[in-house]
Amino acid sequence: MSAAPTSTVAVQAAGVSKVFNEGLANEVTALQDIDLSVREGEFVSLIGPSGCGKSTLLRVIADLTHPTQGTIEVAGMPAAAAREQQRYGMAFQQAALFDWRTVRRNVELPLELQGWSKDRRQARAMELLEMVQLADFASHRPWELSGGMQQRVAIARSLAVDPPLLLMDEPFGALDEMTRERMQNELLRIREETGKSIIFVTHSIPEAVYLSDRVVVMSPRPGRITHVVPVDLGPRNEDTREADAFFDAVTAVREALRGHGGGTVRAKAGEV
Amino acid sequence: MSAAPTSTVAVQAAGVSKVFNEGLANEVTALQDIDLSVREGEFVSLIGPSGCGKSTLLRVIADLTHPTQGTIEVAGMPAAAAREQQRYGMAFQQAALFDWRTVRRNVELPLELQGWSKDRRQARAMELLEMVQLADFASHRPWELSGGMQQRVAIARSLAVDPPLLLMDEPFGALDEMTRERMQNELLRIREETGKSIIFVTHSIPEAVYLSDRVVVMSPRPGRITHVVPVDLGPRNEDTREADAFFDAVTAVREALRGHGGGTVRAKAGEV
Amino acid sequence: MGGRLRSVWPPLLIGFLFLAAWQLLVIVQDLKPYLLPAPSLIASNFFGDLGLMSSTAIYTGTTALLGLAFGTILGIVAALLAARFSIVNNIVTPLAAGLAAVPIIALTPILNNMFNITSRTPRVLVTVIIVFFPMFVNITRGLLQVQPVQLELMRSMNASPRTVLRILRIPNAVPFFFTGLKVAAPLAVIAALVAEYFGGPQEGLGSRIASSAANTAYGRAWAYVVASIILGLLFYLAVLAVERWTAPWVGHRRST
Amino acid sequence: MTEDSGVQVASEPRPGRQGTVGRRFRRGLTGVLWALAGMLLTVLMWELVKLVGTIVSLPFTTSDQAMPHVWTMVQGFGQPEVRGSDTTVLQAVVSAAAYSLLVALGGFVIGVGVGLLLAIVMQRFAFMERGLLPFVIASQTVPLIALAPLITGIGNRISIGPIQWNTTYSVMFIAAYLAFFPMSVGALRGLQAPTATSLELMRSYAANPRQVLWKLRFPASLPYLVPAMKVSAAAAVVGTVVAEISTGVRGGIGRLIIEYARETTSQPAKVYVAVFGAIALGLVAAGLVTALDVYLTRNLPKESTA
């Protein structure tokens, strides 16, 4: 809210490691030596096998858990300060809706916390529900919705306020292809209009490529960044998904995921 | 377990409708007039927009909820009887793991209920965890796992016993592409070996096509079956995904989903 | 080690401040022992007769322990039945609520007349009744408040109600059980103690407190009260220890 | 016996959440009917035990002295309170119960408030949990006999403006003293109940502790709050009655119990009559909490509610 140092780096992770259950029998190194820097306005996707630490990385950036080692800066300030100043919005892997609130009031939650007036936040929530095509279900309870519908409510909620950085953890995982494409385009539109930086976790390579300026590929145990695939497709439109550059990028990411180095760039922090 | 009437029809739904909150302001018609018959040994995928009633249909077949109208037969008997005789296994959209059990003991759960000896069920559970690549996490607690890992535990659990029918609700939704393909092949292998019938909900058209003998396309509000796309690709292998027939089927399903009739077959119960 | 130390000092500090304030109040206001005995007086009474303190506490503690054990078992059984058979739930719930509203002071005379007053039985029964309600209410809630999807899972596996109880409901009720037990354990001590006011053997804390108080020997009375507080805390700590040991998953998830 | 709260309910795991007023009323009515059925059952058991007691020897006395016949007790209701007076025992019990209920309600509200407050403080500051909880426990093991003189004694010196402390406030205070404890323990557990993800969600919003409390912890704690409130309500009733006995204040059930207990030797049934008053009081209190429960959890998915 208040004056933050202007910076062209939205997120800067340096030497970040995260170990769970340290010293115990079931110790897990979720992240090891992660260096990542995301420019302002950049769209970066994280992709990698199940359990490679994508969610953990997002949570570290969001200051929801502390790294065992390394430092995180968001918008030029420590992660904690950025969280306190609401410099980001987050969509979780689980919808995490509150059962005791209607769908609309779930979307209103962050607005309520920011002290919006009742009328304004109702209007905003309805607008967002319209966007995720759930206006009809505004007064339903979360547990009356299908899995995909719940996820859309969570997306609407994460977009309710207008933070400069979005952290999204598999937000479209439970959506059908058509809805997914709609949501992707909505997301791109929002980004276009607001210049947000976005870190986006997904398992869909085409989705990562379609959305991102850069795709960060991770490998598991310990979770490390193995490749960074830059994507240069220009403004997205109907034809993007048919473009050769698109398929090339998809192939590059796929190769990277399969562990081959071909066609990918090994990134080092600071270089990118 | 006990003698069931032999039948070549694994699942038979006739005129099934399901209305939630009937008569209230928030009434939702989740299913309307569903006719579906699944042959023994057949692999049928359900695909359709979020909220079109796929999960509800599975739950009706599983006798977890009662249809408002219509009848369900599983293995030639009423759904309730089939459930009581454990003619099916189910993987839910949410992992639904028990926090108080370790990963391994979560997988053991159905075996425990069937009275397997401790040694046997441990061995079986470890075998399944091996298959879903989580043997290392056998003694972890569910909340220590990533989203995808939890889902894999749930898959392992659903495969633990060996029922003739599998009902799977977006089981691979949270998995990365590679793991997903592995799991798909495992599933096909299991089906090959055991001749199971499988009803499979997914949002991935290629996945549906790759796995299924038939793809059932649904449309929402009210949830109806709009198209049934037969898939004839022969035994699946590495090349299947590259085959023309594969792409044709994918296109057919996609078209069907977009609401165009082209290339698809409108199915009526009993005809298929 | 350091962690354990850290968990011990806050109560000690607060306790010390509290006692200091109390002592100061007594000195500054020149409060006479008939009104409020000073901590120092209580302490001298307490340590002056440690043997008697502990033997009386053991007598009452035994009553409380027996009552707690039987009351808990009864609470568990009733809750299991209530969770399984709604008719039991419908009938037992109001009865339990009604019984819980009968004060010890009214209950004990009745039980004393039914059972031989010269035995421990009526006191144990009073404790059982006091313990029963919080256990029953909490466990019942825990047994019933399960996630719908988990219930569906069990149903899909055609689990019998008994199996559902064993596999799902009971583990789900564990945190509720311990919440109930944390309430019931100190209540068991006070119930066993108060039940002694109304007659019967005179070896316990209740009898001693009553007779000391009747003679305005508040220093001595409060020394026994201290013994009863220690007893109550011991019971509570025992519950905590059992919880840590048997249900390690409870409350774990909140650590991030 | 039907087993409808076993798994069968799973068939419709979240039935009719939006109960209309009529439906809710009807459910309340069946609740009352069940309570009556339970009482009837108890009466039958009582008489059965007495009957068995005349045939075989039981480990307790079943004489009319110790266990008066139910009809003797019922007769007791109809008798005039004191010979010649025109109030019957029943009228006396009812009006005393009404009075006690009011005091208990006051104690309950205060106790629940204090219990919640303590739970909130303890949840918020870990060192407070460790620092305060032992004292919360300790407070409950101090017998009233040691406290009552203090409370009334100190109370006598209090006057806030025109309000002069009277013994009724002492009674209410004692009721609250007993009621706050189950609430604080239950609420503490409840406030710690939200899932890790919801807590992280709130954290990601940089929600302040008050917001986390109101928007998340409190609603998420309801499954624990409700049983806690039930126990607290019972404790408030007990506290009221006990405090009435302890301080001898007039008007309530506690006083009736003293009065009637004096006649136990010659009229053993009479004290039961007063005890029934306390039971009725407890039932009303429990009923009120249940109504509150139905209201508070009206929006939650439910299977069936305890």
Added chain:
Amino acid sequence: TSSDSGTAESSAAPEPSLFASSAAASAMAEESAMATECTELTPVTLQLQWVVQAQFGGYYAAKDKGFYENQCLDVTILEGGVDIVPQTVLAQGGADFAISWVPKALASREQGAGIVNVAQVFQRSGTLQVSFADKGITSAADFKGKKIGNWGFGNEYEVFAAISKAGLDPSADVELFQQQFDMQALLNGEIDAAEAMTYNEYAQVLEAINPDTGALYQPEDFNVVNYNDEGVAMYQDAIWASEERLADPAYQDITQRFVQASLMGWVYCRDNAQECADIITANGSKLGASHQLWMMNEVNKLVWPSPAGVGVIDQALWDQTVNVALNTKNLEGATIITAAPPAEAFTNQYAEAANAALQAEGLNTTGDDFAPIEVTLNEGGN
């Protein structure tokens, strides 16, 4: 043994003639009150140790008949409860006067409660040990080997003293049990002898049905041991005032007037037992009518005769009380007090002045001609 029978031996005149006539008495009282020139009533509170019953008949009568008002006092009577300690309430300033048994009040005094006995209303102890006649327990010496009930709560010392005085060891020669505040344990045979007050528990026994006969128990069914006869009786109900405030002449004056009016109430109840019982009932006691009257009559027996004048302490009995309180150990080994109380613990000044004043009004304050009435108990005390 003086009070071992339910039907008292005397034959009191049915009409209250001894009292000059209540109207005359009040007239006189009014006169003397006029003399003190009362413009405004002084508010005074009295703390009882239990709820309203005939045990406190004199105070209620004084209030009801206007004796307090005539003394320019507006008395509020505070009832007690199980955990109300009247002398403590008094010492804390919660009441202006309190009724309490002497040994308990002395214990409180030793713990710092500044209180003074200003009128010893009950001249003798009302405590009995009741047993079925067939047990043959007629004196404390017969307790040997028996199950002896006592109430605890500091009410057990007379029992212990009697046992010791009879040469028995309380911890070895008898089996002691705390009994409940009803007599069920006795009637059920769980204990052999139960502690009872003449005016209450003993009556309860006589109001109960004997299952063998189907009629009420009769006095001859029981033996009673009277602790007055055992020589271990301790003074019971007395009026206590605040020691500190007695330094203040105004409070002295109030005390004088209060004691005088209270004692006048007791004189009234002596002569008008039935009316006093009715006054008690009218003040909210729920005891049955026959029980109430029985209690009034028995309490009168404890007050009257008062050879030295009503409310005046007999040094010998005081010393006996102190002696028992000082030397009798309960099971725990505790005594009621650890040192003899100073002489200031009681004063006869107020009682004696009151006696003089009342005698001047023509009242008999010694009750030398007191004769109890005959009360027939009904089932359940009704």
